[in-house]
Amino acid sequence: MMFVNLDNIGFSYTEGKPVVSGVSFGLKKGETLAVVGASGCGKSTLLRIISGILPQSPHNYLSGKLTVDGQTSDKYRRSGKLAFMFQEPTLMPNLTVRQNIAFPLKIKGMNNNQKVDDLVDAVGLTAFAGYYPSRLSGGMKTRVSLARSFVTDPELLFLDEPFAALDIAWKSRLYRELEKLLEVHNSTVIFVTHDVQEALLLSDDVLVFNSGGGIKSKYKIENEKSISERVNDISGYMSEVYSEYMLPIQDAIMNGDDV
Amino acid sequence: MMKKWTLYIFLGAALLALWQYFGSFNQTVRLLVSSPTLSMNYFVENAGSLLHAAQTTLIEAVVGLIIATIFSFAVMILCFYKPGILEFVLPLMVTSQVIPLIVLAPFFIILMGIGLSSKITMAAVMCFFPIFVNFAQGYTTISSNIHELLYIYDAPLSFRIKSVYFPLSMGSIMAGLKISATLAVIGAIVAEFNGAELGLGKNLYLSAKRLEPELMISSLVLATLIGFILFGTIRIIELRTGRKL
Amino acid sequence: MKSKLIVIILSLTVLLTACPGPQKPETIPSVSLREEWFPSACFAGDMMAMNETGKANMINIKIEAGAEDVDPVKLVIAGSNDFGVAGADRIITANSKGADLVIIGVINFKTPTVFISLKDKNITKPKDFEGKYVGVMTGNNTEYVYRSLIQKSGVAPKKINEVEAPFDLATFIAKAYDVRPAFVYDELVSLDAQGIEYNTIRPEDYGVNFIGPVIFAKREFVEKNKDTVQKFVNALAGGWQAALNNPAQAIEYLKQFDANVDAGRETKSLIKGHDYFIGEDGKPLFLSEQRWNLFVNELIDLKLISSEDGKRNVFDSSFVNNYYKGSK
Numbered sequence: 001m002m003f004v005n006l007d008n009i010g011f012s013y014t015e016g017k018p019v020v021s022g023v024s025f026g027l028k029k030g031e032t033l034a035v036v037g038a039s040g041c042g043k044s045t046l047l048r049i050i051s052g053i054l055p056q057s058p059h060n061y062l063s064g065k066l067t068v069d070g071q072t073s074d075k076y077r078r079s080g081k082l083a084f085m086f087q088e089p090t091l092m093p094n095l096t097v098r099q100n101i102a103f104p105l106k107i108k109g110m111n112n113n114q115k116v117d118d119l120v121d122a123v124g125l126t127a128f129a130g131y132y133p134s135r136l137s138g139g140m141k142t143r144v145s146l147a148r149s150f151v152t153d154p155e156l157l158f159l160d161e162p163f164a165a166l167d168i169a170w171k172s173r174l175y176r177e178l179e180k181l182l183e184v185h186n187s188t189v190i191f192v193t194h195d196v197q198e199a200l201l202l203s204d205d206v207l208v209f210n211s212g213g214g215i216k217s218k219y220k221i222e223n224e225k226s227i228s229e230r231v232n233d234i235s236g237y238m239s240e241v242y243s244e245y246m247l248p249i250q251d252a253i254m255n256g257d258d259v
Numbered sequence: 260m261m262k263k264w265t266l267y268i269f270l271g272a273a274l275l276a277l278w279q280y281f282g283s284f285n286q287t288v289r290l291l292v293s294s295p296t297l298s299m300n301y302f303v304e305n306a307g308s309l310l311h312a313a314q315t316t317l318i319e320a321v322v323g324l325i326i327a328t329i330f331s332f333a334v335m336i337l338c339f340y341k342p343g344i345l346e347f348v349l350p351l352m353v354t355s356q357v358i359p360l361i362v363l364a365p366f367f368i369i370l371m372g373i374g375l376s377s378k379i380t381m382a383a384v385m386c387f388f389p390i391f392v393n394f395a396q397g398y399t400t401i402s403s404n405i406h407e408l409l410y411i412y413d414a415p416l417s418f419r420i421k422s423v424y425f426p427l428s429m430g431s432i433m434a435g436l437k438i439s440a441t442l443a444v445i446g447a448i449v450a451e452f453n454g455a456e457l458g459l460g461k462n463l464y465l466s467a468k469r470l471e472p473e474l475m476i477s478s479l480v481l482a483t484l485i486g487f488i489l490f491g492t493i494r495i496i497e498l499r500t501g502r503k504l
Numbered sequence: 505m506k507s508k509l510i511v512i513i514l515s516l517t518v519l520l521t522a523c524p525g526p527q528k529p530e531t532i533p534s535v536s537l538r539e540e541w542f543p544s545a546c547f548a549g550d551m552m553a554m555n556e557t558g559k560a561n562m563i564n565i566k567i568e569a570g571a572e573d574v575d576p577v578k579l580v581i582a583g584s585n586d587f588g589v590a591g592a593d594r595i596i597t598a599n600s601k602g603a604d605l606v607i608i609g610v611i612n613f614k615t616p617t618v619f620i621s622l623k624d625k626n627i628t629k630p631k632d633f634e635g636k637y638v639g640v641m642t643g644n645n646t647e648y649v650y651r652s653l654i655q656k657s658g659v660a661p662k663k664i665n666e667v668e669a670p671f672d673l674a675t676f677i678a679k680a681y682d683v684r685p686a687f688v689y690d691e692l693v694s695l696d697a698q699g700i701e702y703n704t705i706r707p708e709d710y711g712v713n714f715i716g717p718v719i720f721a722k723r724e725f726v727e728k729n730k731d732t733v734q735k736f737v738n739a740l741a742g743g744w745q746a747a748l749n750n751p752a753q754a755i756e757y758l759k760q761f762d763a764n765v766d767a768g769r770e771t772k773s774l775i776k777g778h779d780y781f782i783g784e785d786g787k788p789l790f791l792s793e794q795r796w797n798l799f800v801n802e803l804i805d806l807k808l809i810s811s812e813d814g815k816r817n818v819f820d821s822s823f824v825n826n827y828y829k830g831s832k
Contacts, residue, residue, distance in 0.1 A: 053407050077411065084411045090404040094426045106422070107414045152412075290677045290698060308764045365573040385736035403721045408543070409526040454571025458765060465542070 001070070002026030004156070005187055009064035011042075011049055013057075019045045020064045020213040023064070025161075026217045027205070029155075032182075032189040036197035037209030037216070038253055041105060043192040044087070045213070052077035053086055068156060076156070080108060083187075084156035087161040089141035091133040097140075101147045108152070119147040120200040123177055139170040146174065150181045159191035163198065168234060174230050175201060179227035196249050200241050208252040217252050219245055293472035298480075301473035309462070313481040316459040319375055319491060320445035323382025324439055330383070333389035335398070336445035349395050356388050364450045378450040378458065386439035390432065397431025398424055433497040440489035447499050448482060459485075524817035533732040534564040538576040538585035538718055543569050545689055545773035546589075546611065549781065551757035558741035562734040567761065577720075580605065586725060587736065591645040592718045593622055593803055600813040600820045604723045607819045611736055611744075612716020612780045614708050614754075616688045617649045623701035625682050630657035630710060639669025639676075639684035647657030648687035651806055652712045653705075653732035663718060689777030693769060696776075713798040715791065716780060726820070737789065737823035738830075744781060744788030796821075 001105065004027040013020040020042040027033050035043045039183045045085060048054040052073035055062045072132040073168075083104070091100045102116045103169070120129050123143035142162060149157055175198075193199050199206050203221060210216040223230075223241060230237040238246065275295055282294025289297070302309060338345035364381050371377040401424070409419050425432075451460025459478045466475035539547060550567050556686050558565040568585060570576060576588030577598050595605050619626035619638075627636060630653055642648050654661060670686045671676075673694060676684050683705075686692055695702055707714065719740065726733050732743075749753035751774045773780075783790045800814045 043430075048407075051411060053410055056410075078413050080413065083412065084408065086404045086408070088402070088404055090402065090408055092405070092423070092427075104412050107409070107412045107418055287677060290700075291674050312764070368571070368573045369575070369578070373569070373574050397640060453573040456569060456571075456762070461542070461571075464621075464671070467672040469691070470677065470698055470700075471694070472674075 003029040003031075003069055004190070005065075006050070007069045008056060008067040009046075009049060009066055010056065011045060011060045014059050015061065018061075019211055020049065022214045025207060025215065025218065027190065028188055029188050031205060032191070032203040033205045033207065035190065035192045035200050035207045035209060036194070036196055036249060037195070037255060038211055041209040041211050042213035044160050045207055046145045047084075047160055048207075049073070050156050051082055051156075055083075059211035064172065068233055080152060081155040082158065083152060083156075084158045085149045085160065085162045087164060089133075089138075089145040091136075091141055092145055093133050096130050096132055097125050097136070097144050100133070100144050101151055103148060115151060118152055122180060123147040124173075139174075142166060142170075142174065143177065146181070147242070149184060150185055150187070153185055154187050157189045157214050158185040159189065161192055163195065164194065169232055171198065172234075175231045176228050178202070182227075186223075187254075196246060196253070197234075197238065197247070200245055201234070201237070202227055206245070206249060208249055213227040217248070219249065221245060265272040275451050277459065279303045282317070289472070290453050290470060291472060298473050298476040302480075305477070307479060309477050311480065312457055312462050313458045313485060314445050315375070315455075316378075316451065316482065317485050318380050319378040319450075319458065320443040320485060322375075323379045323446060324386050324436075324443040324489065326383040326388055327386035327439060327443075328436065331387050331394060332455050334391060335394050336420060338395070339416060339424060342454075345395060349392070352388055352392050352395070356392065360385055360388075361446075361449050364446075364453045367450060368454045373454040373456055378447045378455065381450035382443040382446035389438040389442065392433040393431040393435025393438075394428055397428030400431070401427050419439075429501060433493065433501070436480070437490055437497075438494045441486050443489060444482060444486045505752070532562050532564055533729070533735065534566065535586040535732060535736055536566040537587040538566055538568040538574070538579050538589065538590040538721070540576055540591075541570050543758060544760075544766050544769045545755070545777060546717070546781075547761070548747035548751065548754035548770075548774050549611075549740060550587065551756050551761060552746040553739040553743030554761075556718035556724075556755045557746060558739040560742070561735045561739040563739055565739060569762070577603070577605070580720065580722060583722075587719055587721045592715055592799065593645060593648060593808060595720050595802065596800070596809050596813055596816070596818055599816055599818055600809065603722045603820065606723045606726055607611050607718045607720045608726065608733060608823050609625075609719040609740060610715055610783070610791040611718060611789065612777075613791045613795065614780060615645075615649050615712070615714035615716050615776060616690075616780045617646045617685050617707065617708075617714070617716075618688055618692070619650070619653070619683050619705040620676075620686045620695070620702045621683045621693070622676070622679070623656040623703060625703065628705065630654055630659050630705060633659055635665075636683060637665045637667050637681040639681040640666050640681065641669050641671075641685060644685075648803075648806060649707050649712060649714045650685060650807055652714060653707045653710055654800055655806070656711045669706050688780060689773045693773045693776055696772070697769065707817055713795065713802050715795070715799050717776065719789070731763055734823050736827060738827050741789045741824060741827045744783070747774065748778060748781060748788070757820055786823075787828055789830065790828065791819075791825045792800060793819075793821065 005126040007024050010018050011018060011020040023046065035042050035046060038202065045054065049062065050066065050068065050073055054060060066073050092103060095103065098116060098120055101119050105116070107113060116184070121127055123146060125140060125143060125147070128136065128140065133144075136144070142165075163174055166174070191202070200221065206219040206221065208216045208218070221241070225237060278292070279295050281288040282292060282297065283289070294480035320327065336349065363384060367377040367380050372378060405427070409423060447458070448460035448463065452464045455461040459482045462474055462478040466472065466478065516765070537550060539550070546665070547567065548690050549640045554565045554567050570589070576585065576590050577589060577594055581598070589611065592607060592610070595598060595607055598605055627633065633654065648746050654664070660724040663673065669681065675690060692704070721733065735789055748824070751771050755771045755774060757768050759765050780787060784792055796819050803809045804811050804814045
């Protein structure tokens with residue numbers, strides 16, 4: 001059985017043009033899925049639908065069937081097994097690095113200093129644990145956000161263009177950190193990105209969205225290399241996957257109007 | 260920095276000298292604004308009663324400010340539990356700020372007499388709106404991502420209010436409190452204008468009616484001092500509780 | 505033996521029950537008086553009453569200060585105070601609107617309102633108002649005195665530039681206008697203290713018959729508590745006599761009542777107002793029916809009250825008359 005299963009999902013904010021339409025796919029536990037497509041094609045909305053953030057208003061309209069671990073998305077969200085990393089780091093400005101990472105635990109009324117310390121170390125911010133976000137660089141904030149996403153040991157992790165604002169050096173570092181965290185926590189990941197190279201570096205599967213909010217094409221990345229292996233030899237890896245995945249995916253995005 | 264302060268001191272001294280000169284040699288000026296030395300002498304001679312009046316006005320302003328703060332927080336918490344209330348109430352509150360609430364002072368005197376309660380009520384009414392409106396504005400500027408983050412982790416409303424809404428709105432709340440600090444003093448004084456047993460407002464009223472410029476100046480200085488004290492206290496609280504946002 | 509004991513006990517019981525017990529002290533009535541203004545010299549007689557003559561007349565008097573926006577008429581009507589001080593015209597107007605108040609004593613048998621101008625303006629009679637700026641406190645008793653004054657003096661109102669006079673005396677010094685109303689024992693005291701010279705126009709010199717503040721109560725209260733009201737009036741009339749004889753003591757009591765009072769200023773104020781507090785014929789609180797009628801007719805002439813309102817029985821001089829009969 002698929003861990004995440006979408007069957008003909010459609011969504012609109014009001015009675016009007018749907019933002020997402022006819023989306024169907026399944027994701028096994030422990031897999032990483034990348035969702036790519038042109039701007040405004042509904043990728044982030046899809047993440048919010050699966051995570052249960054949407055629908056939020058009675059005016060929103062959701063159709064189709066969606067299950068996560070056999071439950072509705074809302075029920076799964078309440079189980080506390082998912083985490084969401086936003087495009088902006090979304091740190092609490094009044095909390096330190098350490099406190100921000102521990103924040104989801106605090107919401108649950110839990111305390112696990114060891115785990116928080118481990119995560120601070122994992123993202124290389126031990127020396128900055130007492131700093132407030134205003135003193136952090138963009139990359140550091142992203143690392144805090146990443147570490148926070150793992151503090152509750154999520155089964156399912158959503159990443160909404162998490163590394164978009166970073167340069168390639170930072171991205172490479174964070175890809176390796178993400179891999180380490182995934183090794184420890186074994187989360188299933190769905191992430192949205194504009195960066196096709198990033199999609200190919202991090203994921204097992206890639207979905208290409210069209211401008212109508214539906215799936216244009218799906219790709220299963222048949223490559224046994226780990227993330228760090230891919231990252232350590234980016235040019236080598238990219239040349240391996242260039243013709244089979246990179247080109248068609250880019251082409252599909254460029255011609256996103258065609259279904 | 261030193262240059263700026265030197266300039267301020269120089270300017271202050273020059274103004275005082277001018278005031279002393281005209282206050283000493285021009286009867287009309289003396290009768291209208293007295294002179295520094297006359298005012299100082301008056302203050303020294305009547306320090307007891309002046310400070311007593313100042314204490315009354317200070318109590319009215321502080322208690323009014325505290326009541327307004329508690330009340331506005333309570334209304335805001337109610338709005339968190341029933342979001343529809345905020346949507347309905349906030350535009351009304353913003354619009355009501357154009358009403359000169361000062362006109363309510365005589366009404367409070369009639370309702371509550373000339374004791375402290377009418378002054379405290381006036382001060383509280385003046386303070387409530389800026390605190391509430393600022394708090395509400397601060398809340399509405401919390402990013403939607405933070406709301407989503409709280410939703411993802413199913414944060415209970417009490418947690419959100421205590422750990423997110425209040426702290427993240429603190430900057431706006433403090434801004435509202437700083438505005439209200441001076442409004443509290445104004446409210447208390449204007450209410451005293453309309454009728455009081457004791458207070459700086461009553462002093463100002465009588466000093467105008469009875470042509471006692473020294474009383475006016477002394478009361479004015481004390482009223483300004485009270486304003487500074489309240490504003491300064493809020494600022495200290497802001498610095499102590501605020502984080503580098 | 506036993507029967508003898510019973511007889512003794514029974515006799516003692518009869519004796520004890522037959523004897524009258526110790527006399528219960530008569531309950532001393534307590535009343536409250538709401539003043540029209542802040543604590544000042546116009547409280548002098550009331551202060552003496554509260555501290556001395558009230559006790560002598562077996563009545564407790566509580567004095568409550570007034571203020572700019574505190575209305576003794578409303579407070580007495582509401583029952584918050586037993587007695588109040590206010591302008592007589594306000595009592596007549598309140599009765600015309602359905603209140604049933606009665607005046608039991610007159611604090612100023614002639615109005616303490618005068619019209620002042622700075623010395624160098626040379627405005628010494630009402631006719632000099634023509635072409636000048638005259639400050640008028642609209643809606644205030646002083647406005648009515650002003651209107652009566654110019655009417656009786658044959659001054660053409662259209663030739664006067666009327667402006668709203670604020671309470672702020674500094675505007676007078678700054679020559680924002682030429683003439684303004686003042687109380688003999690209030691604003692004039694302030695001007696004297698600053699050494700400012702001024703001309704004074706007294707309305708009574710031009711046939712104006714206005715009276716000053718009066719003491720009033722609800723008629724119902726007066727009729728049900730005649731004895732208490734008499735004690736009260738006795739205490740107050742006696743208090744005013746004592747205050748005018750010993751201003752320093754009266755002001756001392758005032759200072760005890762409100763520590764913020766400027767004793768020096770209020771003593772001067774009491775002395776300056778002597779001729780107004782002394783009462784008609786030298787009897788504090790006393791006003792003759794004749795003088796009352798002149799005042800009422802003036803209100804009717806000014807169309808401030810209707811003639812029906814003027815006929816209402818609002819002035820009860822019996823209590824004051826009883827005091828002076830008893831003190832002969």
